[in-house]
Amino acid sequence: EQSLQLLELGGSVEEDYIRIARGFEAMRQRCCRLEQDGRRAREQLSRVEAERAALEVKLKHARNQVEVEMKKRHRAEAELEKQERKLQLVFESLMREPWGSEALSREQCSVLSALAGRRLGATLAPGRRSSAVDESCQSLLSHSDISYDHTEDDV
Numbered sequence: 449e450q451s452l453q454l455l456e457l458g459g460s461v462e463e464d465y466i467r468i469a470r471g472f473e474a475m476r477q478r479c480c481r482l483e484q485d486g487r488r489a490r491e492q493l494s495r496v497e498a499e500r501a502a503l504e505v506k507l508k509h510a511r512n513q514v515e516v517e518m519k520k521r522h523r524a525e526a527e528l529e530k531q532e533r534k535l536q537l538v539f540e541s542l543m544r545e546p547w548g549s550e551a552l553s554r555e556q557c558s559v560l561s562a563l564a565g566r567r568l569g570a571t572l573a574p575g576r577r578s579s580a581v582d583e584s585c586q587s588l589l590s591h592s593d594i595s596y597d598h599t600e601d602d603v
Contacts, residue, residue: 539560
């Protein structure tokens with residue numbers, strides 16, 4: 449009878465050990481899957497970080513290009529304004545001089561007057577912008593809306 453009880457206990461213990469072994473195997477397989485998922489996530493993270501770094505470089509170059517173009521534009525507008533002031537002074541000088549109106553034909557005077565009224569008066573207005581540039585999207589792309597965070601430029 450005792451032997452039978454030991455055999456019954458032994459059978460029960462053996463089933464418990466098998467159940468525990470199966471649980472360990474299931475846990476090992478789960479850990480392997482999680483390790484593979486972690487490896488894939490790290491690889492994806494490194495790809496995304498490389499892409500982000502490349503985009504940051506492109507952004508830095510774009511910001512520098514925008515800054516260079518803005519400086520060129522401001523220089524060109526200043527030069528244009530300077531030339532228009534010179535033209536205005538020449539026109540005023542011609543119109544003030546008594547010999548200027550005599551040396552110029554009536555047609556030349558009317559052309560100069562029209563030019564002065566239309567072109568010079570309109571373009572010398574303070575705060576004007578070049579008409580060659582379409583700024584209809586100014587609210588979307590205005591250079592004043594671009595924030596230059598130079599702290600990340602050293603990255």
